[in-house]
Amino acid sequence: MKTVTLAHGNGGQENNELIKEVFYNAFKNEILERNEDAAVIEGGKLALSTDSFTVSPLFFAGADIGKLAICGTCNDLAMMGAKPKYLTCSFIIEEGFEVSQLQSIVNSMKEELAKNDAIIVSGDTKVVPKGSVDKLFINTSGIGEVLYSGISSNNISTNDLILVSRDIGAHGATIYISREGIELSSNLKSDCSSLFPLVKALIDEKIKITALRDATRGGLSAVLNEWVKQSNVCIEIDERSIPVSDEVKGVCEMLGFEATSLANEGTFVLAIAKEDANRTLEILQRFENAKNASIIGKVTQQYPQKVVLNSSFGTKRFLDMPCGELLPRIC
Amino acid sequence: MVKKLQLKDLYDGFRDPKTIKAYKKLIDIELENYDKTINIMEVCGGHTHTIMKYGLPQILNKKINFVHGPGCPVCVMPKERVDSAYELSLQKDVILVTLGDMIKVPGSRGSLQDARAKGADVRFVYSPMDCLKIATENKDKKVVFFAIGFETTTPMTCALLEQVIKNDIKNILFHINHITVPEVMRALVDKKDNKIDAFLGPAHVSVISGSKIYEEFPLRYNKPVVVSGFEPVDVIESIYMLVCQFVQNRVELEVEYKRVVSFEGNIKAQELVDKYLIKTSFEFRGVGTILESGYELREEYKKYNAKLVYDEILPKNRAKENKACRCPDILSGVAKPLDCKLFGTVCTPTNPIGSCMVSSEGACSAYYKYGNLLK
Numbered sequence: 048m049k050t051v052t053l054a055h056g057n058g059g060q061e062n063n064e065l066i067k068e069v070f071y072n073a074f075k076n077e078i079l080e081r082n083e084d085a086a087v088i089e090g091g092k093l094a095l096s097t098d099s100f101t102v103s104p105l106f107f108a109g110a111d112i113g114k115l116a117i118c119g120t121c122n123d124l125a126m127m128g129a130k131p132k133y134l135t136c137s138f139i140i141e142e143g144f145e146v147s148q149l150q151s152i153v154n155s156m157k158e159e160l161a162k163n164d165a166i167i168v169s170g171d172t173k174v175v176p177k178g179s180v181d182k183l184f185i186n187t188s189g190i191g192e193v194l195y196s197g198i199s200s201n202n203i204s205t206n207d208l209i210l211v212s213r214d215i216g217a218h219g220a221t222i223y224i225s226r227e228g229i230e231l232s233s234n235l236k237s238d239c240s241s242l243f244p245l246v247k248a249l250i251d252e253k254i255k256i257t258a259l260r261d262a263t264r265g266g267l268s269a270v271l272n273e274w275v276k277q278s279n280v281c282i283e284i285d286e287r288s289i290p291v292s293d294e295v296k297g298v299c300e301m302l303g304f305e306a307t308s309l310a311n312e313g314t315f316v317l318a319i320a321k322e323d324a325n326r327t328l329e330i331l332q333r334f335e336n337a338k339n340a341s342i343i344g345k346v347t348q349q350y351p352q353k354v355v356l357n358s359s360f361g362t363k364r365f366l367d368m369p370c371g372e373l374l375p376r377i378c
Numbered sequence: 379m380v381k382k383l384q385l386k387d388l389y390d391g392f393r394d395p396k397t398i399k400a401y402k403k404l405i406d407i408e409l410e411n412y413d414k415t416i417n418i419m420e421v422c423g424g425h426t427h428t429i430m431k432y433g434l435p436q437i438l439n440k441k442i443n444f445v446h447g448p449g450c451p452v453c454v455m456p457k458e459r460v461d462s463a464y465e466l467s468l469q470k471d472v473i474l475v476t477l478g479d480m481i482k483v484p485g486s487r488g489s490l491q492d493a494r495a496k497g498a499d500v501r502f503v504y505s506p507m508d509c510l511k512i513a514t515e516n517k518d519k520k521v522v523f524f525a526i527g528f529e530t531t532t533p534m535t536c537a538l539l540e541q542v543i544k545n546d547i548k549n550i551l552f553h554i555n556h557i558t559v560p561e562v563m564r565a566l567v568d569k570k571d572n573k574i575d576a577f578l579g580p581a582h583v584s585v586i587s588g589s590k591i592y593e594e595f596p597l598r599y600n601k602p603v604v605v606s607g608f609e610p611v612d613v614i615e616s617i618y619m620l621v622c623q624f625v626q627n628r629v630e631l632e633v634e635y636k637r638v639v640s641f642e643g644n645i646k647a648q649e650l651v652d653k654y655l656i657k658t659s660f661e662f663r664g665v666g667t668i669l670e671s672g673y674e675l676r677e678e679y680k681k682y683n684a685k686l687v688y689d690e691i692l693p694k695n696r697a698k699e700n701k702a703c704r705c706p707d708i709l710s711g712v713a714k715p716l717d718c719k720l721f722g723t724v725c726t727p728t729n730p731i732g733s734c735m736v737s738s739e740g741a742c743s744a745y746y747k748y749g750n751l752l753k
Contacts, residue, residue, distance in 0.1 A: 050495045060728050300389060302504075303738060360395040360610075362433025364748040370727045 058264025058310065059369035063273075082277060083200060084126035084260055085189075091196050094129035096120055097188035103181055105152065107225045109217075109236030110312070112185055113155035118241050118312055119263070120187040121163045125243040126259040126315060128198045128250065129191030131163045137171040137186040144182055152183070162241045165189065195250045200258045203278035207257045208324040209344040210317040212245065212337045213238060214290040215267050219309030220298040235294035240313035240336045248330050255320035262314050265369050268307040270316045271354040272368040283355045284344035284366065308369040318346070392609030393432075401614040402437050408621045409439050416624055417443045417573045418617065419711050421563060422580035423450030423739025424608050430744040432610040434617075442617060445573055445711040448562050449580050451527045451555075452480055452737035453709055454662045457697035459555055460485035463524045465691050466553065466684065467498040473516055474500045475509050476524040477531065482736045486697045489736075506531075506538040513550045522684045524553045529591075530582040532556040532673060533647035536654045539675075539682060551684035554674055557660050559583050560591045561671035565662070566710055567599045574711060576620045578613070579605035581635045588643025589633050596629045607635040654679060663699075663733065664706030705732035708741050715745040722746060 048068065054061045071079065078086045085096035098119045105112045121131035136156070140149070160166060217238040224235070242261060249256060258278075260270045267289070271282050291299075291306045299306050313336055319327045324342055331340035349355065354366040391397070420426055426446050429435065435444065448454050464485045467474035474490065481490035481502055494500040499519075501512065506523055513521045525535040535556065542550045559580055566572055579592050584605045592603040602623045606616035616634040623630060633639050651673070660672025675683045685692065699706070702720050707713035715721050715734065725731040727746060734740035 050492065052491050052495045054491070054728075064728065358395075358433060360398045360432075360437065362436040364431065364433050367747055 054370070056264075057369060058266075058269050059308070061370060062265070063368075081199065081201065082273070084123040085129065085191070087127055087129075087193060087196075092193055094124045094127040094191040094193055095188070096123035096191075097186065098123060099184060099186040101181065101184050102222065104225055105148070105182060107237060108221050110239035111152055111155050112183060113152035114159050115239055115312055116185040116187045117156050117159035117163070117165075118239050120189040121159075121165060121191075122242045122261045122313070122315070124189050124191035125241075125246045126198070126261055127191070127193065128195030128246065128256065128259070129193045130247070131165040131189050131191045131243055133168045134160070134165055134187055134189040135169040135171075136167055137173070139173045139175060139180050139184040141180050141182050142174055142177050149183070159241060163243050194247070195256060198256055198259055200260060200274050200277045203258050203274055203280055203318045203346055205280070205346050205348065206321055207318040207346050208321050208342055209271070209282055209284070209346065210319060210324065210327060210331075210340060210342050211262075211267065211289065212242070212315045212317065212331055212340050213313070214292045214295065214339045215262065215311055215314055216291060216295040216299070216306035216309035217314075218312040219266065220295045220306075222310070223302070223304075224298060233294045233297070235292070235298070238311050238313040238336065242313060242315055245315075245331060245334055245337055248333070249327060252326070252330055254323045254327050254330070256317065257320065258318040260316050262311045262316055264310050266306075266308045266310055267316060268305070268354070268366050268369050271366065274316075274318065275352050275354055279351055281347045281349045281351055281353055281355060282344055283347050283349065283357060286356050287359045288341050288343045290339040290341050307366060389609055392607065392611040394611060397611050398437075398614055401611070401618050402439075405442070405614075405618050405621050406439050408618070408625050409441050412441065412621075412625055415441050415443050416621065417445050417575045418578060418620060419445040419447045419566070419574045419576070420578040420613075421447040421449040421559060422578070422583070423453065423737065423741065423744075424580070424582070425449075425578050425606065425613060426741050427739065427744045427748075428608050428610055428613050430748040433749065434610065434613060438614075438617065442621075446708060446714065446741040447711055448566070448662060448665055448709045449528065449559065449583075450734075450737050450739035450741075451531075451557065452478075452483055453705065453733045453740045454557065454562075454664065455480070455483060455526065455555065455733065456661045456663045457485055457699060458693055458695070460489070461487065461693045461697055462553065462685075463490055464488065464493050465693060466522050466524070466688060467493045467500050468496070469520075469688070469691065471518075471520050472499070473512060473519050473521045474498065474524055475503055475512060475521055476500075477504075477506075477526055478502055479736065479738050480524065480526055482730070483733050484730060484736070486693075506534045507541070509538055509550055510541060510547070513547055517549060519549065521550045522553055522688075523550065524555065526555045528557055528559055528580070528583050529586045532655070533586060533644070533650050536650045539654050539679065540650070542682065543679075550682070551687055552675060552682050553684040554655065555660075556655065556673040557662070558657075558671055558673075559587075560594070561668050562662055562665055563592075563595065565665050565668045565671075567595070567601060569710070572711065574601060576602045576604075576623070578616055578620075579603045581605060581607050581612075581639065584633075584635070584639045584643065586644050586647050588641050589631060589639055590641050590643070592631050596631050600629055602629050603631045605631075605633045605635050605639055607637070662709070664709035700731050703732040705734045705742075708734050715742040718742070
């Protein structure tokens with residue numbers, strides 16, 4: 048690894064390599080090394096997370112960069128069983144950016160904050176010369192109050208079942224087609240949404256949660272591959288039970304992608320104690336953005352540190368960590 | 379009410395577990411008293427991926443052995459052509475445009491992805507026609523279309539050239555690397571030690587060229603060909619068709635992918651290619667130089683030829699390959715990815731040594747991605 052390429056930002060293998068070799072080496076500490084969605088600090092009372100948003104285009108079907116910036120950080124906190132409370136936000140703006148667009152983005156942020164009952168308490172604004180950034184970058188950081196402790200991607204065992212909260216890949220597919228100007232007449236829109244209300248419902252109903260992770264860059268494949276390594280288990284997924292919308296399937300067909308590697312911004316993966324899995328499904332399905340929730344697999348020791356995909360006609364294969372830049376096939 | 383055709387209608391039935399299991403049984407029945415192994419070369423990397431992605435060798439009769447072929451345009455691209463693309467991309471006045479994962483293939487000095495990280499303007503497009511927009515938006519630059527692919531993508535390059543001429547666009551140039559399937563198939567069966575008993579014919583290529591391009595293989599070489607679609611049901615049905623030929627002692631050209639492929643193919647596309655391009659020899663990585671297996675721009679369109687315009691800066695020397703890399707053997711059906719010592723250790727998708735690991739159509743990439751450890 049001599050230079051940073053776009054592949055190092057893919058949420059997959061190269062991304063992990065960069066983080067481990069450069070950042071973890073320098074910043075090494077016990078909390079960081081747990082490699083969770085948010086850091087649990089202050090004796091388990093608080094959760095802390097940060098994320099930067101550089102999406103292009105800034106406005107897309109289902110959301111915009113503002114909504115994404117709030118959902119991203121609030122969801123990371125929710126994935127540790129924490130209620131998002133206080134956020135900061137930094138804007139890096141390219142000169143010439145239209146104020147009306149900025150206003151619209153900030154309004155989206157305001158709406159999404161309300162859904163999480165969280166507030167922005169500090170911020171920063173930088174304007175840089177044209178060409179220094181692509182229109183607008185936003186960073187958000189957040190602190191949440193841990194309502195349910197003990198959630199960890201390092202504790203998954205054969206006592207758990209694996210669920211996904213809705214159909215996968217909608218965000219990645221939406222961004223891809225809007226970025227590349229592929230004209231499709233479809234209802235495809237990003238899944239971008241706040242997940243805290245869903246997590247809160249699970250906590251209120253006393254579901255035994257082992258691990259939660261929102262399947263952002265790198266998609267479902269990345270989450271499951273991180274989990275099997277962190278918990279030293281095998282996760283076996285039933286291909287038929289993974290919900291994928293027809294629109295996302297269509298985009299994958301055309302471009303040669305796999306829905307399991309596409310990014311999501313309002314979809315999370317759950318490792319839940321077996322006895323609670325069906326009840327979890329019922330609770331999630333009460334929410335509009337989780338009506339397609341599904342139990343997708345089990346935890347075994349068949350191939351430790353590997354994710355196995357069982358097909359409907361009796362074959363199996365590994366579901367690997369996504370790698371490289373997402374590129375369309377040639378033929 | 380007439381149901382509107384949905385995209386999923388194009389593949390749903392072709393992944394049906396019941397159909398796949400039924401074909402598996404039929405193949406087992408046919409092969410019950412057949413005592414030889416049938417070595418089937420899937421020429422196209424798309425087929426290799428279907429075979430590995432859906433785990434077909436796990437359920438298929440052990441008398442079926444897949445031999446992987448040279449049908450991936452990225453895999454067979456010789457290193458010096460990648461080096462040319464790299465050099466072109468580093469020219470200050472050039473925007474280098476190409477298709478898909480060509481940008482990941484390592485050349486002698488790096489890949490186009492590396493060139494891009496150094497500041498080169500490298501872009502990939504879905505359709506060569508996208509070059510028109512890039513050229514209009516960047517009038518001070520030369521857009522060089524690094525054209526790759528077999529018969530499938532060649533007409534699109536010619537359609538772009540037609541538009542460039544028609545609209546008198548001055549800043550689009552072409553670096554042509556188009557190749558053809560029958561010539562490389564012929565080169566492989568001409569090799570004395572080839573292990574090929576039959577071919578799965580590439581489907582998309584045949585949509586353009588028609589199934590007629592494979593006629594010579596049953597007739598002259600005694601090798602059956604079934605032109606197959608890319609879905610798992612297509613592939614297993616094609617295997618069944620080939621098995622029937624062997625059991626019944628027939629040697630024929632058959633088409634499984636009848637829903638799209640005709641005997642004559644797309645005549646208009648063929649005419650377009652003939653109008654702008656002329657056959658030339660091409661060095662297939664792993665197989666060697668094959669006469670009339672590639673295309674070049676016709677003399678009358680030489681002002682659009684990036685190879686001539688940028689002749690001075692393009693590398694002239696033959697590039698060195700890594701000696702331990704077995705891509706050449708894998709591409710010519712002599713070895714399989716697991717026979718290569720570098721596979722999965724030194725050579726991985728994040729650190730590819732050979733092109734078969736780079737390309738999303740490559741055999742090594744398919745083995746690594748879908749089943750390198752499932753034995």
